[in-house]
Amino acid sequence: MNDFSDLSDVAVLMPAFNGQADVERTLASFSESATVHVLIVDDGSTPPIAAPRIDGMDIEILRLAKNGGIERALQAGMEALAARGVRYAARIDAGDLASPDRLAKQRVYMETHPRVAVLGMWTHVVSTSGAPLFDLTPPTEPAAIRREMLLRTCFTHPSLMLRVAAVIEAGNYRARYRAAEDLDLLMRLLKRHDGANLPEFGLFYELNESGISATKRRAQAVSTLRLQLRHARVTNPLDWIGIVKSIAHLVLPYRALRSLKAKLLKSAPSA
Template identity: 25%
Template sequence: MNKIVLLIPYYNNSIGLIKSLNSIDASEELDIIIVDDGSKNKFDEVILRKNFKAKGTLYFEYFKKNQGIEFALNHGLKISLEKGYKYTARLDCGDVCLGKRFAIQAAFLDQNTEVKIVGSNVLAVDNNDNYLYSINLPLNDKEIKNKMYFNSMLIHPAILFTTSIINAIGFYSTNHKSAEDFAFFFAISKKFKMANIEQYLTQIEINDKGISIQKRRQQVKARIQIIKENFYFGYYPIYGLIRNYILLIMPYTIILAIKKRVKNERFS
């Protein structure tokens, strides 16, 4: 068994899943847990194993009916804890690993033991892998925690964290639909140090059929609720609430057009 396990929730996207597995560098040492959230479009385990070149084992879990990504993630996390993996990473179907992502992130946590979760800067592309924009995130713990009130300062498919922190913070919230990752990161921020690596280690696909766009209003509303739950009277929470209320009423087409034009999304 490796010390790293990669958790991939799956729902009706076999092409994206193959693409993601293909992107993992052959030198990487990690196992993968794929949780099928009651899909109708099933994947072929044999084909997936052929497309996984890294040094590790694929594990498959199946829900009989669709329950939602937060339940799929929590199921995978329970297995990660039970098997005793030191680190748990995340990736979504269609997203791509760049370089030796997992080795780099694990080495960072090994060398910075006070940090328990690490992400990275990210490249965003469209459905045809055309570059859209870059996401450049704060790197240090203090800046990440302050700017979490604006938006998530960790990109969910780009993270790797120490599995044992689940014993202290619990699992993904099932009460914040489409923003379970934001709630999860806030919970971690209350007890542990966080960081991002400046390198671009993950490429995410901006899919107009993806959950983050289809359920964007629900996601922003949930984010506002999470900010309120963690609110204090200060610049970052107040500005963050105002910013998210503006995003709630602004059409996503305008937001995406701005990001494409700027080409470099910085959180300032």
Template identity: 35%
Template sequence: MTEARPDLCVLIPVFKDQSGLIETLEVLGRESHPFDIVVVDDGSPQPVTCAESYGPHAVTLMRLDRNRGIEHALNAGLEAILARGYPHIARLDCGDLPLPGRFARQEDFLKANPRVGMVGTWARCVDDDGNYMFTLRFPVDHDEMLRKQRYVPALLHPTIMIRAEALRDIGLYSDRYKTAEDYDLFVRMGRNWRLANIPEVLTQYTISATGTTAARRKRNLVARFRVQRDNFSARDPHAWAGMARTLLFMAIPFGWLNAVKKKAWK
């Protein structure tokens, strides 16, 4: 007898990060909550490898023939997940870890709140060595989240779980805002569906001093500004303030911001 497919699929894009991928998969393998996993190798020069299952969770490894950017890798994975009919999709990046109970809490939340299209969590932020830095606490009320998104994303990408029905409604990731594809998706989701965050630390998120978070910060801010510009409302003072804030942050060194966060967000 064929086992029923779980309601959840976890989507993990990867590019040249074999060790981070295995770290995340091994933690997922210890989770008892039912889910499958789709890993998308975004054209790594040395293709990544992984087992066909971790713990009770089946893994599908997709390989793209060339590196085109995370939004294309995510969309390739989403198309496969949607075609298989999973009602819920969770996101993780390599090296980021779900803390115990995350997936069960998010699935229960989506089932209890049918108008919520996307739900995130708070996050414990660590450095490359796993040392605690600070905690990211996001608003939980939909209207407050929409206000925040005039300034910055109101969810953290690797913490989210998406309702497949909502994703079919608004469409997949856009390639118009490279490095801010998540911000654009959150903004579009908030127009048609309610957004939410669970006010619990349920994800561990790595802030790398040498990775894309620091190296691509300026590019990310430019892309964020474009999302704000393309969704601008002249009658909304938060829209003006949000664009001004993004321009200001382009002039502030990344290290200074992290130092402030370490002191203010403990």
């Protein structure tokens, strides 16, 4: 019988490039009833990331010789977790904060839903000062996620818990689609497995103007569009609406898009 309070087969996977203070703040946000295992992939930081001492945490650092980008860091991290026999990888990025018992809640769901290989949670989006901006409440059920996957963001990447074996089987993270490595992996996972979201908030996502979505917005939009065109289903109109949205991301200013998105989300009815 499974012990749902046990997190021995779960590891938090966090890529990091510099930002020691953000790493420490993020890890300190975890509040679980069992020891939390963490793998930090130091993507060539100068100075190197140091493992903080946090009660209730077992922290390991995998150091990469040089900065190769988040795609390479996640790929190396997932390979390391697979080699260690870890079953579940819980993603989070430096600067984001976890809600209490996030890992335990996700593991319980994964244990009782063996067809699910990727599980997200709803997300509070906040500014770098912690001020609330808007909430992300994507669909929770596998069928709705499959239907809407190319229309909208159905998962917040740093909220995910992933089955490590399924990720490796699907080909792991890869750098073929720069700044859209999460969507690339998810589309491959959903070919053989289900995806779901817990209908509760598990993450405070920090919207940082210097983050990937801002500094690599065009590369992300191009990669997303390439993936949409590759996976689009002729009979699903939502896929084609998603393609139009990606084209809009390529031609409209980032701040205008972010402002419009925030207004739409605030005016949408609560799920």
